[in-house]
Amino acid sequence: MTEQPTMTTDADQAAFELALSRILGNPEHSQRQQITDKLASEPWADVAVFAAASEQIDALNLKPWQAPPSHIDDPEAVIALGTSHPDYKAAKLLQRMLAHGVSKFHPEPLLAIEAVKLGRGRR
Structure with a gap:
């Protein structure tokens, strides 16, 4: 069960927006309708955590x-x-993510870590 984060950072906000855009921006995404329906009936933040x-x-x-x-x-x-x-x-990966300044909600954790290592990361 995912708990709503009590405090989010700019990196978390960017990760939420990225996750939602990846789903909603792809007409073929298997969860597009589910996320659309959730956004109509649930708080944006809850849906963003789910999408991430x-x-x-x-x-x-x-x-x-x-x-x-x-x-x-x-x-x-x-x-x-x-x-x-x-x-x-998951805990070990999260530890690596946080050590590299990557949001725990980033939709592509491994790619985000690599991007940071290469100096071109979106956290």
Whole structure:
């Protein structure tokens, strides 16, 4: 279950807008109608968090039981539970994202990290 972020940064806002634009701007996107319907009945921020997580799941090719980085609130606490924890990989990725200044909501986490490393990243 994704919780609404209590405080967002400019990078988070940009990540939300990117996730929504990727879905809404692609007439063939499988979730386009779902996001359109959600925007008509739910707060924008809630839909944006949902869209970001959905895009992360797709970008990272996650299985249904695997959490995207945007679902992790405290990566250090999850990592401390060990590699057998189901959210360990998401927590490690989130830790890398944050270390590179990438929003936890970025729809393409691995590409965003690489872009930052190459000095041309949109965080």
